[in-house]
Amino acid sequence: MSGAFLIGLTGSIGMGKSTTAKMFADAGIPTWDADAAVHRIYAPGGPAVESIRAVCPNAIIDGGVDRDRLKDWMGHDATALKQLEKIVHPLVGEDRARFIANTDAPIVLLDMPLLFEIGAHEQVDLVVVVSAPADVQHARVMARGTMSEDQFQAILAKQVPDAHKRARADVIISTETMQGARTAVDEVVAHIKGKLSDA
Numbered sequence: 001m002s003g004a005f006l007i008g009l010t011g012s013i014g015m016g017k018s019t020t021a022k023m024f025a026d027a028g029i030p031t032w033d034a035d036a037a038v039h040r041i042y043a044p045g046g047p048a049v050e051s052i053r054a055v056c057p058n059a060i061i062d063g064g065v066d067r068d069r070l071k072d073w074m075g076h077d078a079t080a081l082k083q084l085e086k087i088v089h090p091l092v093g094e095d096r097a098r099f100i101a102n103t104d105a106p107i108v109l110l111d112m113p114l115l116f117e118i119g120a121h122e123q124v125d126l127v128v129v130v131s132a133p134a135d136v137q138h139a140r141v142m143a144r145g146t147m148s149e150d151q152f153q154a155i156l157a158k159q160v161p162d163a164h165k166r167a168r169a170d171v172i173i174s175t176e177t178m179q180g181a182r183t184a185v186d187e188v189v190a191h192i193k194g195k196l197s198d199a
Contacts (some may be wrong), residue, residue: 004100004108005192008124010115012162013155014141015130016175021111023185030099031109037095038088042067047094051087056080089118106196107189116160116168128188129169131162132176 009024011017025031041048044063052070053060059069074080100108115121132140141152166172173184 004103004105005126005196006100006124007107007109007126007128007188007192008115008121009109009111009128009130010113010121010165011130011175012137012159012165013113013152014137015132015162016140016181017111017113017130019178020128020130020173020175020181020185021109023182024109024189027185027189029107029109029189030103030105031111032096032099034092034096034110034112034114037092040095041088041091047091048087052084055083055087107192113159116165121168126170126188126192127168128171128173129165130173130175130181131166132174134162136176137162 007024007029009017009021011020021031021033040046042052042065046064049060049063049065052065056070056073059065059073061069070080070084074084096110110120110124112118112120115124115127121127138152141147142149147155171184171188173181173188175181
């Protein structure tokens with residue numbers, strides 16, 4: 001593993017995490033995206049396919065994992081999520097370790113929705129939590145038109161609450177305005193670069 005300074009970026013649904021991650025990337029920070037890693041391991045021929053086929057054959061279509069069928073399985077089988085996590089988390093961890101090992105950049109951003117849930121906050125040098133008021137979060141998610149109020153509440157119930165994330169953050173970036181978030185990102189990057197050059 002490289003000796004890069006690792007930033008762990010997280011935030012609840014609708015808080016603007018992906019947008020903030022892109023701001024770090026625009027500032028020249030190599031960015032690893034946990035969701036993209038899951039897509040890679042689910043893709044046809046991906047490392048999760050055969051293990052998932054063994055526990056849920058229906059979820060495999062055209063050699064890859066179909067997320068809708070996985071959701072269906074999880075809706076019917078209370079043990080499904082645990083089985084899936086046992087397969088997915090180690091493979092995503094390997095993908096992350098490979099990314100870090102293959103970059104010679106001094107700073108790397110890890111975009112991880114489940115940073116706290118899987119204990120990865122203990123493996124990074126700085127925890128950055130993106131946050132916005134609850135009404136802004138709700139409006140953003142509903143504006144996507146991809147989920148119902150019940151689905152939104154179900155996702156919130158599974159995530160570490162925003163207040164708990166903020167309490168455990170080293171840095172909180174408010175995404176209420178994009179300009180404010182961008183300024184905060186630039187300040188974080190400048191601060192880390194300053195620290196590294198003093199070391």
